[in-house]
Amino acid sequence: MIKLYVKEIKPAEFDFLPLDWTGVFGNTNPLIVEIGFGSGEYLLELAKRYPEKNFVGFEVSITSMKKANNRLKDLNNVRLVITDARFGMREFFGPRTVEKVIMNFPVPWDKKSHERRRVIVPEFFDTLANVLVDGGTFELATDVRWYAERTIETGVEKGYFELVEFVENPDREVKTRYERKWLSYGRDIYSVTLRKVKHVEVERLIGGHHEMPHIKCQVDESKFSELPGKVFKEGAKVVVIKGVYKSVDGGAYILKVISADGDFQQHYYLVAYPDEGEWIIKLDSASNPYRTPAVKWSVKAIAKFVGE
Numbered sequence: 001m002i003k004l005y006v007k008e009i010k011p012a013e014f015d016f017l018p019l020d021w022t023g024v025f026g027n028t029n030p031l032i033v034e035i036g037f038g039s040g041e042y043l044l045e046l047a048k049r050y051p052e053k054n055f056v057g058f059e060v061s062i063t064s065m066k067k068a069n070n071r072l073k074d075l076n077n078v079r080l081v082i083t084d085a086r087f088g089m090r091e092f093f094g095p096r097t098v099e100k101v102i103m104n105f106p107v108p109w110d111k112k113s114h115e116r117r118r119v120i121v122p123e124f125f126d127t128l129a130n131v132l133v134d135g136g137t138f139e140l141a142t143d144v145r146w147y148a149e150r151t152i153e154t155g156v157e158k159g160y161f162e163l164v165e166f167v168e169n170p171d172r173e174v175k176t177r178y179e180r181k182w183l184s185y186g187r188d189i190y191s192v193t194l195r196k197v198k199h200v201e202v203e204r205l206i207g208g209h210h211e212m213p214h215i216k217c218q219v220d221e222s223k224f225s226e227l228p229g230k231v232f233k234e235g236a237k238v239v240v241i242k243g244v245y246k247s248v249d250g251g252a253y254i255l256k257v258i259s260a261d262g263d264f265q266q267h268y269y270l271v272a273y274p275d276e277g278e279w280i281i282k283l284d285s286a287s288n289p290y291r292t293p294a295v296k297w298s299v300k301a302i303a304k305f306v307g308e
């Protein structure tokens, strides 16, 4: 997992989640979040127009992140985070801390096999109804009519949001790159604004300290060769062992792991090495995943499998 920021957030600040955004920005200005900021042009325009607000952007594409980072690096009121916004919105912000969340032209992921990547799932609206201040808004712009309609249905269904407006072909002052593209193709554009009317409690996966367990145990070394391809499951936690490698000196095993907490996947390495007659199994120091339940559990699941 890689994290880049326009202004660096000190690693120590990530030891505790949700983040203290007042400390990160050095002021108590209202927070506005953009999900999937692409090349960052929209964020740049907003951040310049509203210096009295703080902006946080989420993106999953490293290429977009680099472009946006170059564009935004001189602005003090913007921070960029590379992570899935469905995870970041819930884990990085406390209840009633965000004034507005904006999402411009998300990929709709309309194929059944891609549905898991869609942002506007019911759990996302639970998160929004938690992190938005009372009366805070979610603003969507899209070229996909059903996506706009689904956003309204899902947001309003549970009584957490009310529809402020649904506009076909709005005259938006600031246009994004995709917006200009779809307009040049003659596509219709839809904008939706939802207002939070009910607060909802959500369970955060991390919360509090970002510590990681390590395990000391006896192991049956022959079991390491059985690990590649193994899948461990418990509740919403899934851990897949993609590979097992021996260190150059032959003393340690490096395990390539993918873990998932529901739809949130992370890739990282664990290490197992002998120590005073026992073995230590822990996160490899070169890996830095968020310490979710699945990441913590992966150490235990592997220790149980190779343990004697």
Ligand SMILES: C[S@@+](CC[C@H](N)C(=O)[O-])C[C@H]1O[C@@H](n2cnc3c(N)ncnc32)[C@H](O)[C@@H]1O
Binding pocket: 035, 036, 037, 038, 039, 058, 059, 060, 061, 064, 083, 084, 085, 086, 103, 104, 105, 106, 107, 119, 176, 177, 178, 179
């Ligand atoms: C179609 S582009 C739109 C970019 C920009 N908002 C615009 O309108 O020009 C969608 C962007 O959302 C990003 N994205 C997709 N899923 C995401 C997620 N779960 N969290 C954060 N960003 C995401 C993609 O990497 C991509 O850059």
